[in-house]
Amino acid sequence: MNPAVLIASVYVFALAAFLGYQVISRVPPLLHTPLMSATNAISGISLIGSLVLAGAVHYPLFAHILGFVAVTTATINVVGGFGITDRMLKMFLKRKPESDPAQKAVAK
């Protein structure tokens, strides 16, 4: 890694940290569990690193196998994480319109 790239990466890291602090401090305690599973799903982006390991040119077989395991676990996080976050968030909205009998009946 040449110094210019390192400096750029540190910039990205610092700005992302700052942005993360700003954005996440606004999340109400009500949504802390969905927040945790959402950020978890998002950090499943390490899937893209795993994909390269599992299938790119000039990589030995053992790397491909490690990549395969990593792709599997990262995909579990992405699919499971987004799925379950959505399931939770739907629950928070279920009874929003207080006077919607049809929706209430379905929810029950």
Place this chain on the structure above:
Amino acid sequence: MSVATYFMEATYLIASILFVLALRGMSHPETARRGMFLAEGGMFAAIVGTLVGAHIVTWIWIIAGLSIGSIIGAWMAIWVPMTAMPQRTALSHAFGALAAALVGVGEFLVHASEMTAVTRGALGFEVMLGALTTTGSLIAAGKLQGIIHGKPIQFRGQNIVNLLIALSMVSSFVYFWIHPEIVAAFYTMLGLAFVFGVMLVIPIGSADMPVVMSLLNSYAGLAAAATGFVLQNNVLIIAGTLDGFSGFILSVLMCKAMNRSITNVLFGGFGAVIAEATSNAGGVMREISLDDAAMQLAFASRVVFVPGYGLATAQAQHAVRELAELLEGRGVTVKYAIHPVAGRMPGHMNVLLAEANVPYSSLYEMEQINPEFPSTDVAVVIGANDVVNPDARDNPKSIIAGMPILEVDRAKSVIVLKRGQGRGFSGLENPLFFKPCTTMLYGDAKSSLSHLAQAVQHV
């Protein structure tokens, strides 16, 4: 750069922006779902971009991994019950961290000889954080699932043993960093990190799990960010850092809610105090019959429910909502008081109550509800203990002294739903149970609540 590479980089940029927008949507339940759709779109774009632009030649492993992962992930998303959310989240921290660690090992296998010192440093962080978070999260999940006993596992000289493991791990890291050609140093570091993760979490009791979960969340995110440094990939740095900081902020909030310092937590259970039985609270606990309790509730004008982990273990969230609706039908004002560390992970109680269709407008945070307790007729404590322990406020010698609590003891009367007369997880005596305004209703929370509901109907 080829067109495909430009395309890939463009999808990464789009994904980064969408991830940030998604988290911004999390600031309100109304916008949260839409936000998550954006994040899903971003993720999809980044995956497609990688498959197009990363010179993939071997597809078999990728297709196998994506399919198996999708099946297991979808199965988890659909079938895991809300009460098992803490275990599932702990498991997903383990999976995320394992992916990061494995990518690190793969990079070491392929590129070790051509790595610069900076890349090796990032790789070390990635592998260490990834490995220790993997085993640590697995232990946490085991404790939450009840496979491993929830009580802290402690032994003589634990601190010294842990310190030695940590030191050896860091020295193998330094050795690897200076001599990248010595393969053994790298694998020693990896192995020690796995062991260290176990040692870090076993001394921590179940009641401290909200802090541990947040911390592991943070580590898993930082491992992903370190992967971004190794692979020089900005979307990994951004997503990992967002995750890491989210976990860090949650850790700080959880620490505040338990009045423990962040350093105390950063060093895990190292300083964990074995709860000594300080039983300065004496007296008798008065039991109350179902009918009397139902009578109190039915003729109250303000009732506050205070759920704790006992609500989750008894799966009593639906029963409490049914009782609350009956009371509301009688004109009683019903509110729910949620302590930040009630349950086993941040927001645990909110999710359970939302599952039972409790509208989020009746869920109140500690600061909002505490001033209302003096005007509350009946506070119903459902399987909560430490978060309502007045010792935290009144007794400076208590080990939970200074922890902010829900001041249910200021309510006109308190009904405590409890399985038995035991002391709960922390082993602390709770003077609330001996107060003259408090009565105890023993039994499984779910059946107590549904019996209460029946009794209220007959009042």
